[in-house]
Amino acid sequence: MDKKMDINKDVESIPLNYNKYVKKKIIFILISFLFLITIFFYSISVGNANVPLNDVFRVLLGQNIENSSTIIWNIRLPRALAAISAGVGLSVSGVALQSILRNPLGSPYTLGISNAAAFGAAFSVIILGAGSMHSTGAGAVIINNPYITTIVAFLWSLVATFMLLAISKYKGASPEVMILIGVALSSLFTAGTMFLQYFADDVELAAVVFWTFGDVGRADWGELGIITAVVVPAMIYFIHNRWNYNAIDAGDETARGLGVNVERIRLWGMLLASFVTAIIISFLGVIGFIGLVCPHIARRFIGDEQRFLIPASCITGGLLLLASDTAARLMLSPHVLPVAILTSFMGAPLFIYLLVRGYRN
Amino acid sequence: MNVDNLEFNYKSGNVLKDIGFELYHGEILAILGPNGVGKTTLLRCINNILSPKKGIIKVEDEDILSMKNDEIARRLGYVPQRSEVGRLTAFDAILLGRKPHMGFHVKDKDIGIVNSVINKLELEKLSLRNINELSGGELQKVMFARALVQEPKVLLLDEPTSSLDLKNQLGILKTVRQTVDENQISAVFTMHDLNLALRFADRYVLVKNGRVFKHGGSDIITPENIEQVYEVKVDVEYINGYYFVIPID
Numbered sequence: 001m002d003k004k005m006d007i008n009k010d011v012e013s014i015p016l017n018y019n020k021y022v023k024k025k026i027i028f029i030l031i032s033f034l035f036l037i038t039i040f041f042y043s044i045s046v047g048n049a050n051v052p053l054n055d056v057f058r059v060l061l062g063q064n065i066e067n068s069s070t071i072i073w074n075i076r077l078p079r080a081l082a083a084i085s086a087g088v089g090l091s092v093s094g095v096a097l098q099s100i101l102r103n104p105l106g107s108p109y110t111l112g113i114s115n116a117a118a119f120g121a122a123f124s125v126i127i128l129g130a131g132s133m134h135s136t137g138a139g140a141v142i143i144n145n146p147y148i149t150t151i152v153a154f155l156w157s158l159v160a161t162f163m164l165l166a167i168s169k170y171k172g173a174s175p176e177v178m179i180l181i182g183v184a185l186s187s188l189f190t191a192g193t194m195f196l197q198y199f200a201d202d203v204e205l206a207a208v209v210f211w212t213f214g215d216v217g218r219a220d221w222g223e224l225g226i227i228t229a230v231v232v233p234a235m236i237y238f239i240h241n242r243w244n245y246n247a248i249d250a251g252d253e254t255a256r257g258l259g260v261n262v263e264r265i266r267l268w269g270m271l272l273a274s275f276v277t278a279i280i281i282s283f284l285g286v287i288g289f290i291g292l293v294c295p296h297i298a299r300r301f302i303g304d305e306q307r308f309l310i311p312a313s314c315i316t317g318g319l320l321l322l323a324s325d326t327a328a329r330l331m332l333s334p335h336v337l338p339v340a341i342l343t344s345f346m347g348a349p350l351f352i353y354l355l356v357r358g359y360r361n
Numbered sequence: 362m363n364v365d366n367l368e369f370n371y372k373s374g375n376v377l378k379d380i381g382f383e384l385y386h387g388e389i390l391a392i393l394g395p396n397g398v399g400k401t402t403l404l405r406c407i408n409n410i411l412s413p414k415k416g417i418i419k420v421e422d423e424d425i426l427s428m429k430n431d432e433i434a435r436r437l438g439y440v441p442q443r444s445e446v447g448r449l450t451a452f453d454a455i456l457l458g459r460k461p462h463m464g465f466h467v468k469d470k471d472i473g474i475v476n477s478v479i480n481k482l483e484l485e486k487l488s489l490r491n492i493n494e495l496s497g498g499e500l501q502k503v504m505f506a507r508a509l510v511q512e513p514k515v516l517l518l519d520e521p522t523s524s525l526d527l528k529n530q531l532g533i534l535k536t537v538r539q540t541v542d543e544n545q546i547s548a549v550f551t552m553h554d555l556n557l558a559l560r561f562a563d564r565y566v567l568v569k570n571g572r573v574f575k576h577g578g579s580d581i582i583t584p585e586n587i588e589q590v591y592e593v594k595v596d597v598e599y600i601n602g603y604y605f606v607i608p609i610d
Contacts, residue, residue: 251445254441257438257508303448303449
C-alpha cells in the first residue's frame with residue numbers, strides 16, 4: 001500500500017522538463033508531417049501543365065475537371081504516392097537496419113540488396129531478353145515485358161538477402177561482419193552486372209542503364225498498391241518493436257538482460273527490411289541514399305530514441321523522396337529526371353556534411 | 362536465491378562445473394577469481410543469457426531456467442561490463458529498464474518508477490543529458506538505475522567498478538549496498554579488487570578452474586585460499602574495521 005502511494009506521488013512529480021522534451025519531439029514529427037502534406041499537394045499541382053491548388057482539392061474530392069482529372073488521377077497522384085510510399089519504406093528499412101546491425105552504415109544499399117536487384121534487371125534484359133522498362137515520365141525506352149524484369153530483379157535481391165541471412169544465422173556473424181559481407185555482395189553483384197553489360201548490345205545496354213536510374217514515375221496504381229501493401233505492415237512491425245531496437249542499441253548483452261531475443265529480432269528485422277527494399281527497387285529501380293541518409297537526418301533532430309526516431313525517419317524518407325521527385329520534374333522541365341539521380345546529388349553532400357559535423361565534437 | 366550444480370560448456374570445452382551457492386535477502390555476493398576463470402560466464406548463466414547445460418537456479422523458490430525471457434528480466438537485473446552508448450537522454454536510457462514490464466505504451470507508472478529511482482540515486486541533474494556526454498561514473502550510475510527500474514529480486518553486476526576512479530568506485534558500491542538493504546533484495550557482483558569486495562560483500566565465492574573453490578563469509582578470504590586461487594602470496598590484515606588483502610613478495 002505504501003509503495004503504491006509512493007508511485008502516485010512520483011507520477012505527479014514527473015519532471016516537467018521530461019514532458020517538455022517529449023512534447024518537443026512530437027511537435028517536430030507533426031511539423032514534418034504537415035510539411036509532407038504541403039509538398040504532396042504542391043507536387044500534384046505543379047508540372048508541365050500547372051493545375052491550380054483549388055482544382056487539385058476539387059479533383060481529389062471527386063469532382064471531374066477536364067484534363068486536370070486525368071493528369072491528377074493517372075499521373076501525378078500515383079507518382080506522388082509512390083514517392084511517399086517508397087521513401088517511407090526505404091527509410092524505415094534503413095533505420096531498422098542501422099539499429100539491428102548497430103552500425104550507422106546500415107541501409108538496404110550498403111547490404112548489397114540494391115546492387116543485386118540491378119544485377120537481376122540486367123540479367124532479365126540481357127539474358128532473358130525481357131527488353132526494356134517503362135516510365136510514365138519518359139517514353140524513350142520501349143516495354144517488352146516489364147514484369148519479367150521486376151520479378152527477376154526481385155528474385156535476385158532475395159538471393160542477396162538470403163545469402164546474408166544464412167551467413168548470419170548459421171555462422172553467427174557479428175553485425176560488423178554482416179556489413180562487410182554486404183559490401184562484398186555489393187561488389188560481387190556490381191561485377192556481375194558489368195560482366196553482362198560487356199556482352200550486351202546498344203539497346204539492351206540502354207535498357208539496363210535506364211533501369212538502374214530509380215524513378216517513382218514507373219508505378220501505376222496496381223504497383224503502388226503492392227508497394228504500399230508491403231510498406232505499411234513493415235512500418236507497423238518496426239514501430240511495434242521500437243523498444244526491442246532501443247534495447248539492442250544499448251548492446252546485445254543489455255538487450256538479452258532485458259529479455260529481448262536478440263537473434264530473432266535481428267533476423268526478422270533484416271528479412272523484413274530486405275523484403276521491403278527488394279519490392280520497392282524491383283518496381284521503381286535503384287534509389288540510393290534515402291535509406292541511409294533519412295534516418296540520419298531524423299537522428300540530428302530527434303536523437304537515437306527509437307520511439308520517436310522510427311516515425312520521424314518514415315516522414316523524413318517520404319518527404320525527401322517526394323521533394324526530390326518534385327524537383328526532378330521541375331528542374332529541366334519539360335524533361336523529367338529520374339529521381340535517383342537527384343537523391344544521390346542531394347544525399348551525398350548532405351551526408352558528408354552530417355558526418356563532418358558529427359565527428360567534430 | 363539458490364544456485365545448484367550449475368554446469369556450462371562452450372563449444373571449445375568445459376568452462377563451469379558443479380557451481381553452487383546460496384544467497385539471502387539483503388545480502389551481497391562477490392564472485393572472485395583470476396581473469397578468464399569464468400566469472401562473467403557464470404553471471405550470464407544465472408540469468409540464462411547463456412543456457413547452462415545443467416543445474417538449477419532458483420529465485421524465491423521459482424525456477425529461473427524454465428521461465429520466458431521477460432519473466433527472467435523481471436526478477437534479475439543485469440548490468441554488463443560494457444554498454445553501447447547512443448544519443449539518448451539518461452531518462453530514456455533508464456526507462457528502457459521498464460521494458461520487461463511494459464506493454465505497447467509507456468505508462469505513467471513506468472515514468473513514476475524511473476523518476477523515483479532517479480531521485481534516489483540523485484541523478485536529477487543529468488536526467489535530460491545525453492548519455493554519450495556523461496562521465497564514466499555517471500554512466501555506471503545510469504546503467505545501475507536501469508537495472509533498478511526492472512524492480513529485480515536479484516541484481517547481477519559484472520565488474521561494476523572497473524574503469525571508475527576511487528570516489529566513484531565507493532559511490533556506486535555504497536549505492537548498491539543501500540539499495541540491497543532498503544529493498545531487501547540481493548546482489549551478485551564479480552570483482553577484481555579484493556579489498557573493495559571485502560568492504561561491501563557479505564558472502565564470497567572463490568572460483569578456480571571453473572569450479573567453486575570456496576564459498577562462504579569473509580572468513581574464507583585467508584592467505585592460504587587466496588594463494589591457491591590467485592597464485593599470489595598475501596597477508597590479510599584488519600585495519601579500521603575492514604579486512605585488507607595485501608600482497609607480499
